[in-house]
Amino acid sequence: MLNYVWIGLVLIGVLAAAGSDIYDASTNRYRNGEPFELQYETGPGNGGKVLCTKKYFDTFYGVSIKSADTLTFPATLVGSSVNITTDESSPQLWKTVARTDDNSKQITAKVLSRKGDRVTILLPATSLVKTKAVLDAVISYSEMAVKIALGLIGVMAFWLGIMKLAEDSGMIKIIARIMKPIMVRVFPDIPPDHPAIGAMIMNMSANMLGLNNAATPLGLKAMDELESLNPHKGTASNAMVTFLAINTAGLTLIPATAIAIRAALGSKDPTIILMTSFFGAGLATIAGIIAAKALQRLKIYRIKEEPSGDSPASGDTK
Amino acid sequence: MIKTVLEAFSIVAIPLIIAAFIAYAARKKVPVYESFVAGAKGGFEIAIKIIPYLVAMLVAIGIFRASGAMELLVKGLSPIAHAIGMPPEVLPLALLRPLSGSGSLGLMADIMKKYGPDSFIGILASTMYGSSETTFYVLAVYFGAVNIYRTRHAVAAGLIADAVGMLGALLICRLLFG
Numbered sequence: 001m002l003n004y005v006w007i008g009l010v011l012i013g014v015l016a017a018a019g020s021d022i023y024d025a026s027t028n029r030y031r032n033g034e035p036f037e038l039q040y041e042t043g044p045g046n047g048g049k050v051l052c053t054k055k056y057f058d059t060f061y062g063v064s065i066k067s068a069d070t071l072t073f074p075a076t077l078v079g080s081s082v083n084i085t086t087d088e089s090s091p092q093l094w095k096t097v098a099r100t101d102d103n104s105k106q107i108t109a110k111v112l113s114r115k116g117d118r119v120t121i122l123l124p125a126t127s128l129v130k131t132k133a134v135l136d137a138v139i140s141y142s143e144m145a146v147k148i149a150l151g152l153i154g155v156m157a158f159w160l161g162i163m164k165l166a167e168d169s170g171m172i173k174i175i176a177r178i179m180k181p182i183m184v185r186v187f188p189d190i191p192p193d194h195p196a197i198g199a200m201i202m203n204m205s206a207n208m209l210g211l212n213n214a215a216t217p218l219g220l221k222a223m224d225e226l227e228s229l230n231p232h233k234g235t236a237s238n239a240m241v242t243f244l245a246i247n248t249a250g251l252t253l254i255p256a257t258a259i260a261i262r263a264a265l266g267s268k269d270p271t272i273i274l275m276t277s278f279f280g281a282g283l284a285t286i287a288g289i290i291a292a293k294a295l296q297r298l299k300i301y302r303i304k305e306e307p308s309g310d311s312p313a314s315g316d317t318k
Numbered sequence: 319m320i321k322t323v324l325e326a327f328s329i330v331a332i333p334l335i336i337a338a339f340i341a342y343a344a345r346k347k348v349p350v351y352e353s354f355v356a357g358a359k360g361g362f363e364i365a366i367k368i369i370p371y372l373v374a375m376l377v378a379i380g381i382f383r384a385s386g387a388m389e390l391l392v393k394g395l396s397p398i399a400h401a402i403g404m405p406p407e408v409l410p411l412a413l414l415r416p417l418s419g420s421g422s423l424g425l426m427a428d429i430m431k432k433y434g435p436d437s438f439i440g441i442l443a444s445t446m447y448g449s450s451e452t453t454f455y456v457l458a459v460y461f462g463a464v465n466i467y468r469t470r471h472a473v474a475a476g477l478i479a480d481a482v483g484m485l486g487a488l489l490i491c492r493l494l495f496g
Contacts, residue, residue, distance in 0.1 A: 001473045002457065009378040016387035133384040141380030145372040149365050157361025162339055164357020165350060169343035209331050220364055220463040227464040235468040236461065241475055244460055248416075248453040248476040249483060255448030261427050262444055267435035273445045279490045280449025284483030291478040295471035303470070 017130035030097060030126035031061060035112055040077065040119045050075040050084060050119070057091065065091045080111050082121055097126045103136075152216065159217035163199065172198030186246075186289060187239045189229070196225035200243055207247065210254040219247060232303055238296045245288030251281040364463050371462025375454055379417050388413065404488055407433065408443050412484045415446065416453035416477060423447070442491045449483040 024030065038050040051072050058064050071091070075084045084107045086098045098107045101124045109121040166172045176183070176197040183190075183197050190196050199222035206215035222243065230237045236244075255277045262270035295301050343350050382388070392410050399409045407429060414422045429443040453476040461469055 001471070002467075002469045005454075005473055006374065006378050009382040012387050013378075013381035013383075013385040015385075016390060017381075017385035020386050130384070130386055133386075134381050137380035137384035138377055141376040142373050145376040146369055148376075149369045149372055152368075153362050153365040155361075156365055157358035160360045160364075161354035161356075161358035162336060165343045165348065165353050166339050167357075168348045168353045169339070169346040171339055171342050209327070211332060214332060216459065217361075219460060223460050223464045224360075224364075227466075234466060236466050236470045236472055240461075240466070241470060241472045244457060244472050245475040245479050247460065248451050248456050249479040250449070250451030252448070255444075257423065258426065258444040258448040261423070262430065262435045262440075265427070265430050265435045267430075267440075269436065272436075273441060273448055276441070276445040276487065276490045276494065277448030280445055280483050280487035283486035284450060284479040287482035288475055288479030292471065292475040295474055298471070301471040301474075 013134060017134045020130045021128050024129060025127055029061075030093070030123075030129075032125040032127065033122070034060070035120045035122055036060060036109075038119050038121060040075070040082075040114075040117050047074055047076050049073060050082070061093055063093070065093075067091065077111070077119075082109050082111055082119065083107070084109060096129055097123055100126050100129050100132055155213050156217045156220070159214055160221060163202070163218065163221050166198070166202075167195055172202075175201050186242060189237065189239050190226070194225065194229065196222055196229060196239075199225050204246065204251075208251060208253050210252050210256045219243075235303055238292070241296065242289060242292040245292040246285055249281055249284035249288045251278070251285045253278065367465065368459050368462035371458045372455075375458035379454065383414075383418065383421060402485070402488070403492065405439055405442065407439050408446060411443055411446055415450050415484070416480045419452035419455055422452070438491065438495050441495050442487065445487040445491055446484055449487040450480050453477065453480055 036052075037056070038052050040048060040050050042048040049072055051070055054065065054067050054069050054071060057071055067089075073084045073086065073090065073094075075082050084094075084098075086094050086105050086107065094107065095105075098105050101107060107123060109123050112120045112122055114120075163172070166175075172195050173193055176193055176195075179197070179201050180192045183201070184192050187197065187200070199218060203215055203218040203222050206212075206218050223240065226237060226240050226243065227233075230240070253274075255273060258273060258277065259270045262273070340350055343353065388410065391413060392406075395413070396406050396409060399406055399412075404412070411422055411425050411429065414425055426443050426447045430440040433439040435441075435444065453473075457469065457472055457476060461467070461472070
């Protein structure tokens with residue numbers, strides 16, 4: 001099924017980008033080639049600013065932006081061009097023009113004529129906005145994926161070391177024994193004293209305590225143990241899917257990130273969501289376990305016996 | 319009170335666990351240093367193993383997000399959101415939560431900035447964020463680490479958990495703060 005999700009995300013993305021760009025081009029949304037009039041004011045030093053009324057901007061683009069009656073941008077006149085700087089509060093249209101032009105917050109526009117403080121400029125032609133954004137995303141997200149993976153090496157090594165210690169000393173087995181009554185019900189395919197149980201408990205405890213740094217390495221260790229029990233290499237086992245359903249529900253006692261952001265934004269009671277998100281994630285966990293157990297019986301998700309040694313190219317189990 | 323205890327516990331938990339594990343191993347006469355190093359060796363290998371899976375997943379999500387398809391999806395689904403009593407402001411968050419951790423974090427912060435963290439929408443947004451995990455990231459990383467590409471019902475089960483988490487967040491927030 002991951003196959004279909006992947007194809008879906010990519011194809012819908014590319015088609016939506018192309019559609020949106022074609023629509024923009026057909027309506028000339030960015031008014032390419034049309035002169036724009038501004039008032040220029042020299043400021044102290046090198047910089048100055050350009051002004052136009054909201055009404056003029058709205059009429060020019062055929063939109064209705066949310067802003068004050070006068071739009072002001074820091075700008076400098078350089079020879080026959082003007083550099084206009086946009087910021088967070090600038091109209092979206094100009095932010096897009098700036099980004100698509102040269103991936104910065106600055107628009108370099110050509111000055112067509114200047115009479116006193118009235119300047120007529122030609123903004124850089126803007127087209128294929130979404131397609132360019134998709135291209136940028138491909139590169140930046142690939143780099144991000146590698147950064148995330150490499151960033152894991154340190155904590156990963158540390159927790160795998162600790163887990164090896166716990167395994168060699170028999171600590172993992174003790175932990176597994178304590179939770180045995182629950183674990184045999186949720187993971188009936190896994191022998192109750194197998195290291196996989198201990199690793200899964202460690203992962204879930206780390207998640208509960210909000211220790212994300214520890215949870216991922218411990219979870220991957222658990223997956224490694226589950227894989228050692230998996231007779232069908234390359235295919236997820238029932239236990240793996242149940243374990244992941246629990247993980248994707250993200251049950252935690254302290255949703256630390258959300259609380260930190262609430263506090264940073266001046267909430268009177270940042271921890272008010274402790275109870276509510278525990279309720280939400282608790283329901284999600286139960287639903288995830290039930291869904292995993294119910295779906296594993298469905299014919300389309302049943303494991304097909306396949307000759308061993310097949311390659312990833314042989315496709316998904318349908 | 320409970321909150322302070324929990325917070326303090328989450329800070330001391332890791333040093334305590336580490337100390338307890340090492341002390342217990344030493345008592346059981348395990349060569350601790352050797353054993354730790356032998357285990358830690360696997361860290362690099364696993365991190366490298368997940369790269370192709372993570373690149374595939376994140377690039378697809380990146381394309382989807384950059385294309386503006388999300389806005390179309392939000393428009394299409396807003397009648398359903400309206401029917402179940404979900405404020406339209408948090409619908410993008412509910413849709414983005416399983417796809418992107420950093421994206422949904424930014425979106426949650428934006429929503430709270432706009433409507434205030436203590437407004438109904440602000441509380442709902444942060445509850446929704448806390449009620450779920452980034453499903454597709456978890457799937458890519460966890461399955462990638464053991465080279466599993468036939469994921470069977472994992473996506474369906476994960477998304478069902480997400481949907482229930484979002485609806486549960488909506489339900490409890492409506493009951494308590496709506």
